[in-house]
Amino acid sequence: MATIEPGTRVRERRMRREDMAMAGAGHRRGSDTKAQIRKVAIELFTEQGYEATSLREIAERLGITKAALYYHFSSKEDIVRSLFTEHLDALDALVAWAREQPPGPDLRTRAVDRMVDMVTGSGTSVMRFALANQRVVRDLHPGRENAFERLTELFEIVAGPDASVEEQLRLRAALLSVNTVLLAAQGLKVSDQRVAAVARDIAHQLVPPVTDDASAESGP
Amino acid sequence: MATIEPGTRVRERRMRREDMAMAGAGHRRGSDTKAQIRKVAIELFTEQGYEATSLREIAERLGITKAALYYHFSSKEDIVRSLFTEHLDALDALVAWAREQPPGPDLRTRAVDRMVDMVTGSGTSVMRFALANQRVVRDLHPGRENAFERLTELFEIVAGPDASVEEQLRLRAALLSVNTVLLAAQGLKVSDQRVAAVARDIAHQLVPPVTDDASAESGP
Amino acid sequence: MATIEPGTRVRERRMRREDMAMAGAGHRRGSDTKAQIRKVAIELFTEQGYEATSLREIAERLGITKAALYYHFSSKEDIVRSLFTEHLDALDALVAWAREQPPGPDLRTRAVDRMVDMVTGSGTSVMRFALANQRVVRDLHPGRENAFERLTELFEIVAGPDASVEEQLRLRAALLSVNTVLLAAQGLKVSDQRVAAVARDIAHQLVPPVTDDASAESGP
Amino acid sequence: MATIEPGTRVRERRMRREDMAMAGAGHRRGSDTKAQIRKVAIELFTEQGYEATSLREIAERLGITKAALYYHFSSKEDIVRSLFTEHLDALDALVAWAREQPPGPDLRTRAVDRMVDMVTGSGTSVMRFALANQRVVRDLHPGRENAFERLTELFEIVAGPDASVEEQLRLRAALLSVNTVLLAAQGLKVSDQRVAAVARDIAHQLVPPVTDDASAESGP
DNA sequence: CATGAATGAGTGTTCATTCAT
DNA sequence: TATGAATGAACACTCATTCAT
Numbered sequence: 001m002a003t004i005e006p007g008t009r010v011r012e013r014r015m016r017r018e019d020m021a022m023a024g025a026g027h028r029r030g031s032d033t034k035a036q037i038r039k040v041a042i043e044l045f046t047e048q049g050y051e052a053t054s055l056r057e058i059a060e061r062l063g064i065t066k067a068a069l070y071y072h073f074s075s076k077e078d079i080v081r082s083l084f085t086e087h088l089d090a091l092d093a094l095v096a097w098a099r100e101q102p103p104g105p106d107l108r109t110r111a112v113d114r115m116v117d118m119v120t121g122s123g124t125s126v127m128r129f130a131l132a133n134q135r136v137v138r139d140l141h142p143g144r145e146n147a148f149e150r151l152t153e154l155f156e157i158v159a160g161p162d163a164s165v166e167e168q169l170r171l172r173a174a175l176l177s178v179n180t181v182l183l184a185a186q187g188l189k190v191s192d193q194r195v196a197a198v199a200r201d202i203a204h205q206l207v208p209p210v211t212d213d214a215s216a217e218s219g220p
Numbered sequence: 221m222a223t224i225e226p227g228t229r230v231r232e233r234r235m236r237r238e239d240m241a242m243a244g245a246g247h248r249r250g251s252d253t254k255a256q257i258r259k260v261a262i263e264l265f266t267e268q269g270y271e272a273t274s275l276r277e278i279a280e281r282l283g284i285t286k287a288a289l290y291y292h293f294s295s296k297e298d299i300v301r302s303l304f305t306e307h308l309d310a311l312d313a314l315v316a317w318a319r320e321q322p323p324g325p326d327l328r329t330r331a332v333d334r335m336v337d338m339v340t341g342s343g344t345s346v347m348r349f350a351l352a353n354q355r356v357v358r359d360l361h362p363g364r365e366n367a368f369e370r371l372t373e374l375f376e377i378v379a380g381p382d383a384s385v386e387e388q389l390r391l392r393a394a395l396l397s398v399n400t401v402l403l404a405a406q407g408l409k410v411s412d413q414r415v416a417a418v419a420r421d422i423a424h425q426l427v428p429p430v431t432d433d434a435s436a437e438s439g440p
Numbered sequence: 441m442a443t444i445e446p447g448t449r450v451r452e453r454r455m456r457r458e459d460m461a462m463a464g465a466g467h468r469r470g471s472d473t474k475a476q477i478r479k480v481a482i483e484l485f486t487e488q489g490y491e492a493t494s495l496r497e498i499a500e501r502l503g504i505t506k507a508a509l510y511y512h513f514s515s516k517e518d519i520v521r522s523l524f525t526e527h528l529d530a531l532d533a534l535v536a537w538a539r540e541q542p543p544g545p546d547l548r549t550r551a552v553d554r555m556v557d558m559v560t561g562s563g564t565s566v567m568r569f570a571l572a573n574q575r576v577v578r579d580l581h582p583g584r585e586n587a588f589e590r591l592t593e594l595f596e597i598v599a600g601p602d603a604s605v606e607e608q609l610r611l612r613a614a615l616l617s618v619n620t621v622l623l624a625a626q627g628l629k630v631s632d633q634r635v636a637a638v639a640r641d642i643a644h645q646l647v648p649p650v651t652d653d654a655s656a657e658s659g660p
Numbered sequence: 661m662a663t664i665e666p667g668t669r670v671r672e673r674r675m676r677r678e679d680m681a682m683a684g685a686g687h688r689r690g691s692d693t694k695a696q697i698r699k700v701a702i703e704l705f706t707e708q709g710y711e712a713t714s715l716r717e718i719a720e721r722l723g724i725t726k727a728a729l730y731y732h733f734s735s736k737e738d739i740v741r742s743l744f745t746e747h748l749d750a751l752d753a754l755v756a757w758a759r760e761q762p763p764g765p766d767l768r769t770r771a772v773d774r775m776v777d778m779v780t781g782s783g784t785s786v787m788r789f790a791l792a793n794q795r796v797v798r799d800l801h802p803g804r805e806n807a808f809e810r811l812t813e814l815f816e817i818v819a820g821p822d823a824s825v826e827e828q829l830r831l832r833a834a835l836l837s838v839n840t841v842l843l844a845a846q847g848l849k850v851s852d853q854r855v856a857a858v859a860r861d862i863a864h865q866l867v868p869p870v871t872d873d874a875s876a877e878s879g880p
Numbered sequence: 881c882a883t884g885a886a887t888g889a890g891t892g893t894t895c896a897t898t899c900a901t
Numbered sequence: 902t903a904t905g906a907a908t909g910a911a912c913a914c915t916c917a918t919t920c921a922t
């Protein structure tokens with residue numbers, strides 16, 4: 001041990017909710033703990049990654065015990081799964097929407113728009129989380145339908161059956177570009193709106209023109 | 221995580237090198253253990269993430285003991301740091317090259333080309349690894365020069381002093397697009413070369429035209 | 441150390457509490473585990489020294505797991521710190537008492553008496569522990585108030601402001617002599633009471649007579 | 661891991677002797693490594709304790725490898741044993757001397773004198789070391805003759821066959837008092853000589869008067 | 881004389897998880 | 902709804918020790 005560091009490391013067990021709640025009416029013991037857990041969890045998982053985030057951290061941040069987490073969720077994995085299925089609906093809706101659309105030259109553009117909306121929309125986006133935890137997401141429902149499966153489906157619908165590999169690649173890149181821009185914006189002082197705008201522009205720019213049937217897409 | 225990873229991890233303790241060694245070479249043929257550690261480490265860190273990868277895994281895969289890792293590296297962190305500084309040189313070279321170039325309308329394009337080359341070349345792994353472990357990379361040298369700092373520098377040099385925020389964003393996105401395409405290609409059956417080609421195309425397409433002051437190149 | 445300790449340490453893993461428990465009490469009867477840890481810890485630390493005592497030893501002797509120790513204490517250091525602050529009160533009380541006493545020729549004698557009482561009093565004394573682990577104790581609160589600081593304070597109060605260095609030395613030796621006698625008694629078949637008696641005698645004998653200069657309390 | 665600390669922990673392997681030696685003629689590679697090891701070892705064992713001191717520390721401080729230590733000593737224990745037997749001779753001499761002395765009333769006093777000389781002389785370190793590592797010393801030669809055995813022998817010879825338990829205790833305390841004073845002197849600004857003088861005084865004061873059978877011994 | 885490379889047992893510590901209350 | 906107390910498995914890391922060169 002050599003030299004012993006003085007204070008630190010006191011584990012600050014107990015820092016109950018009473019401390020911070022109390023004031024403001026006792027009305028909150030009732031219900032939404034589960035929602036709060038989800039909120040904190042997605043934040044931490046996104047910031048630090050799934051494996052690097054411990055249940056203790058989540059519990060402590062909420063002023064509850066680890067055991068309490070187990071009342072609401074049956075495992076750590078269950079938390080992350082819940083986060084996903086919760087937000088997977090958005091993707092599902094997008095897929096459903098795409099399926100209904102008449103296949104036309106502007107479907108791709110409109111799909112991209114919705115994608116941009118989705119990603120830049122709600123606070124801590126699942127997309128960001130998914131990118132930060134690809135492995136977990138992939139392992140989550142092995143063989144079953146997960147976010148990546150959904151995306152693939154979306155890609156296929158929007159690309160259409162006749163799209164060449166290059167076309168597919170470009171389209172996927174277009175749809176994913178929001179995240180690239182998000183990544184690119186790190187360290188730059190830009191408002192979220194401006195980032196979103198640029199993302200949209202770039203995405204539009206990348207959408208490959210539809211190549212109906214004949215000819216090559218780079219035209220004469 | 222318990223249920224997540226299905227097979228694997230079966231605890232196959234002991235599977236020593238004697239199996240493959242010619243029984244008689246005292247401890248090891250005196251050479252490249254360190255290099256092998258790095259190789260295995262970058263593989264696992266990329267696949268599973270830094271935190272999700274244990275030193276036991278690395279050691280076992282090499283048929284050595286955990287303690288042996290500590291002969292070559294002073295900590296887990298040291299391994300990851302070593303991986304980085306090893307390949308940081310490529311980025312450094314790129315920055316140096318950019319600095320020497322005469323600022324002209326085609327600098328951006330040529331920078332993008334080199335970037336694509338770098339990422340699709342041997343360095344593939346490091347970039348992929350970096351993206352899969354952003355947090356670790358960021359925390360690695362706090363305040364000091366790391367991969368992200370390097371990239372930022374590159375961005376600034378290539379963008380030039382008068383670039384607007386939008387322009388910067390687009391340029392960054394262009395330079396990073398290789399990775400987007402890499403990501404997009406997952407699950408698609410395409411050769412690496414084709415992916416690289418598309419990446420290059422897309423990157424070129426995204427490079428913002430230089431808007432110094434005069435009309436310049438975007439003209440008709 | 442390998443060959444040093446002959447028997448002992450036979451690795452007797454698992455020797456659970458079920459043996460002595462009435463099978464059915466969920467985890468523990470809810471009470472004094474923490475106290476028991478402290479008890480065992482001070483014993484082992486005193487016998488073997490802090491560094492030479494492993495948490496496994498402590499846990500095993502109690503029939504609990506190492507992890508259980510961490511439920512009650514946040515680190516090994518925390519255990520030792522707790523032992524100290526727990527018993528530091530005794531020293532504090534002594535200091536407080538000394539401060540209140542009217543400075544007179546018999547203060548020294550009475551202080552010595554209380555000291556002897558304290559050290560020979562409670563079972564495994566902190567004093568013995570402190571002497572066996574001087575370094576740890578010193579490193580424990582670096583710069584802050586620890587046992588040695590307390591003793592110094594006591595020495596100064598009892599010695600008075602005009603004491604010569606020799607006088608101080610003798611007084612300190614008197615106060616510490618209990619421990620010398622404790623040490624000297626090792627290997628000798630004597631009852632604790634007799635040891636205490638001799639210690640008291642010796643201590644009294646060593647107390648330096650007060651040597652003011654002016655009349656003061658040794659007056660005729 | 662949470663936050664990664666930057667530099668530190670680089671293990672500073674290699675810091676060879678060439679760096680510091682080189683200058684001063686190459687004459688030192690020859691011999692006295694063993695002596696230096698002992699010197700460093702006794703320092704560190706005394707400061708930090710035997711268990712808390714690692715062979716790596718010793719080796720590093722000397723600019724050699726751990727393996728080199730094993731050339732000179734067959735184990736860590738061997739080092740400590742060597743330290744002891746080296747200085748055990750002094751004690752042996754004392755015992756021998758005591759044995760030769762005619763048992764008389766002043767033997768005790770003279771024995772105490774020699775003891776004080778021994779402890780305050782060059783041997784200081786060993787005694788201090790022994791006190792700081794009582795357990796190790798005790799375990800060192802289990803059943804065989806060690807420092808404590810020697811001391812016990814000395815005690816018995818000097819006390820004589822008819823001494824009561826109290827007498828023995830006092831005598832032992834007298835002989836050990838040097839160490840008490842050494843301990844007491846910590847934190848006090850006194851020269852070693854003065855400490856020695858006080859120690860001698862105290863020791864003399866504690867020597868119990870010989871109570872053979874008849875009469876008082878200090879009588880005229 | 882000494883090192884480079886390695887090992888096996890052990891350290892303190894943290895984790896996800898369980899369950900009686 | 903939650904908690905207090907605990908567990909077993911794993912983790913990163915260090916130690917004393919070995920041995921071919």
